Amino acid sequence: MSTTGRGLHGHVLETLGPAITAGEYPPGSVLRTDELAQQFDCSRSVMREAVRVLESMHLVESRRRVGVTVRPKSEWNVYDPQVIRWRLAGADRPHQLRSLTVLRSAVEPVAAGLAAQHATAQQCAELTECALGMVAHSRGHQLEGYLFHDVAFHRVILNASGNEMFARLGDVVAEVLAGRTHHEVMFEDPDPAAVTLHVQVAEAVRARDAARAEHLVREITVGALQELDILAPGK
Amino acid sequence: MSTTGRGLHGHVLETLGPAITAGEYPPGSVLRTDELAQQFDCSRSVMREAVRVLESMHLVESRRRVGVTVRPKSEWNVYDPQVIRWRLAGADRPHQLRSLTVLRSAVEPVAAGLAAQHATAQQCAELTECALGMVAHSRGHQLEGYLFHDVAFHRVILNASGNEMFARLGDVVAEVLAGRTHHEVMFEDPDPAAVTLHVQVAEAVRARDAARAEHLVREITVGALQELDILAPGK
DNA sequence: CGGGAACAAAAAGTCAGACTTATTTGTCAC
DNA sequence: GTGACAAATAAGTCTGACTTTTTGTTCCCG
Numbered sequence: 208m209s210t211t212g213r214g215l216h217g218h219v220l221e222t223l224g225p226a227i228t229a230g231e232y233p234p235g236s237v238l239r240t241d242e243l244a245q246q247f248d249c250s251r252s253v254m255r256e257a258v259r260v261l262e263s264m265h266l267v268e269s270r271r272r273v274g275v276t277v278r279p280k281s282e283w284n285v286y287d288p289q290v291i292r293w294r295l296a297g298a299d300r301p302h303q304l305r306s307l308t309v310l311r312s313a314v315e316p317v318a319a320g321l322a323a324q325h326a327t328a329q330q331c332a333e334l335t336e337c338a339l340g341m342v343a344h345s346r347g348h349q350l351e352g353y354l355f356h357d358v359a360f361h362r363v364i365l366n367a368s369g370n371e372m373f374a375r376l377g378d379v380v381a382e383v384l385a386g387r388t389h390h391e392v393m394f395e396d397p398d399p400a401a402v403t404l405h406v407q408v409a410e411a412v413r414a415r416d417a418a419r420a421e422h423l424v425r426e427i428t429v430g431a432l433q434e435l436d437i438l439a440p441g442k
Numbered sequence: 443m444s445t446t447g448r449g450l451h452g453h454v455l456e457t458l459g460p461a462i463t464a465g466e467y468p469p470g471s472v473l474r475t476d477e478l479a480q481q482f483d484c485s486r487s488v489m490r491e492a493v494r495v496l497e498s499m500h501l502v503e504s505r506r507r508v509g510v511t512v513r514p515k516s517e518w519n520v521y522d523p524q525v526i527r528w529r530l531a532g533a534d535r536p537h538q539l540r541s542l543t544v545l546r547s548a549v550e551p552v553a554a555g556l557a558a559q560h561a562t563a564q565q566c567a568e569l570t571e572c573a574l575g576m577v578a579h580s581r582g583h584q585l586e587g588y589l590f591h592d593v594a595f596h597r598v599i600l601n602a603s604g605n606e607m608f609a610r611l612g613d614v615v616a617e618v619l620a621g622r623t624h625h626e627v628m629f630e631d632p633d634p635a636a637v638t639l640h641v642q643v644a645e646a647v648r649a650r651d652a653a654r655a656e657h658l659v660r661e662i663t664v665g666a667l668q669e670l671d672i673l674a675p676g677k
Numbered sequence: 678c679g680g681g682a683a684c685a686a687a688a689a690g691t692c693a694g695a696c697t698t699a700t701t702t703g704t705c706a707c
Numbered sequence: 708g709t710g711a712c713a714a715a716t717a718a719g720t721c722t723g724a725c726t727t728t729t730t731g732t733t734c735c736c737g
Contacts, residue, residue, distance in 0.1 A: 214719065216494070240689065250721045252487055255690085256494045259451070263495040263524070271689045272729040285610050286521030289498070310607045313552035317544070372545045375520050449690065475718070485692045490719085506718045507700040 320421035555656035557602035
């Protein structure tokens with residue numbers, strides 16, 4: 208599941224990163240490379256490489272004669288998949304999940320509109336297939352199967368949009384959907400209305416009806432917002 | 443302007459990073475740490491740290507007995523501010539600018555709607571101030587002054603949305619707007635209609651009219667899309 | 678008593694070289 | 708051909724010495 212973790216360097220990252228994003232070291236905290244190397248029982252070279260990566264994520268800043276200082280949350284590269292994963296695994300998981308769901312609600316409808324314009328025949332077919340898969344797994348506690356097709360569905364939409372920035376949000380959406388199924392509100396069976404909407408989206412894209420695709424996906428994301436009580440149920 | 447660049451390690455990154463994002467090394471290309479260290483006239487340690495950072499950006503993958511292989515563009519962390527900057531400085535600047543403008547068109551309207559709900563009194567004041575600044579610099583070749591207030595305006599909107607993911611797109615928007623003013627279509631004076639829209643957005647946010655704020659910003663972003671011929675002028 | 682210049686200390690930055698480990702590739706026997 | 712074994716290769720790791728920058732202190736002079 209985790210992309211990093213290979214090698215000693217990866218192990219250090221997978222420990223320090225989550226610790227920082229979890230707020231264990233408050234902003235302004237100063238770490239010393241030598242001390243950290245001792246704590247993690249590794250050489251300074253390995254520690255330096257790890258710090259470099261954390262620095263590229265804007266989690267910390269390394270300055271001579273000062274040390275490695277932890278930066279405030281507002282400066283973190285919150286779009287870095289690794290940072291997202293660390294935060295989802297930590298204490299502010301709910302908060303992160305909300306932020307990402309709001310992001311989804313902004314991006315996915317527009318992506319769907321573009322997908323309706325640019326999707327290839329194969330992508331249309333995949334979309335229909337995913338929607339049918341969702342229908343097939345929508346009843347009788349087949350949550351894992353449903354999730355699988357749901358994730359695939361949204362990935363196809365994002366990819367078919369033809370926009371590379373949208374396409375790279377596929378992993379984020381996957382995390383959010385998985386999080387919802389595994390940790391958050393988990394209905395016995397998915398909302399039938401949502402399932403229907405997905406099928407209709409597939410139809411709209413196939414019919415090249417951009418406005419309708421966008422509108423339908425907006426309804427789906429509104430549902431996701433309501434599940435997290437971000438949006439009032441009415442209107 | 444550039445956050446990195448400090449130290450030998452930063453210099454290597456600022457050379458290798460742009461080279462990779464510019465496509466100088468096609469996907470699958472294999473680099474050897476030793477050779478690179480020789481090329482850049484630095485030690486292996488410095489080179490390794492640079493490679494680690496590039497790896498965390500998913501630009502390359504380092505494997506034993508193989509070397510450092512360049513990953514396909516589709517796997518890059520395209521939301522990394524550094525990657526964005528490198529790409530904007532390179533050959534596919536137009537393409538990147540289009541991708542980012544489409545992203546803006548998805549995110550900013552939603553952010554504006556949220557800003558209308560959550561903006562503090564001070565943020566409302568700042569917004570009005572920015573809008574007035576835009577008006578003041580909208581005539582007579584005061585493009586730099588106009589740009590300054592335009593960037594500030596959109597930053598306030600994104601910050602006031604209360605969503606950390608939106609807030610962190612402030613730098614991206616700044617880059618896009620600056621790019622438009624400095625390199626792309628550059629009108630003698632900004633479109634008066636756009637200026638008016640910004641003023642109206644400030645009013646809508648102040649009036650807590652989320653739907654109106656969202657609609658108005660959507661019109662602004664539609665204008666931005668049309669400037670880049672992404673959207674047909676009609677509709 | 679205050680301000681500035683010289684100095685000392687601290688921590689990151691850099692380097693060189695030796696050694697380890699994983700992975701691939703090639704070879705040989707079965 | 709297939710399997711196991713051996714060799715080659717490049718990244719990974721460690722160590723220790725040295726450099727550079729920044730900061731805080733001290734001390735002298737105005």
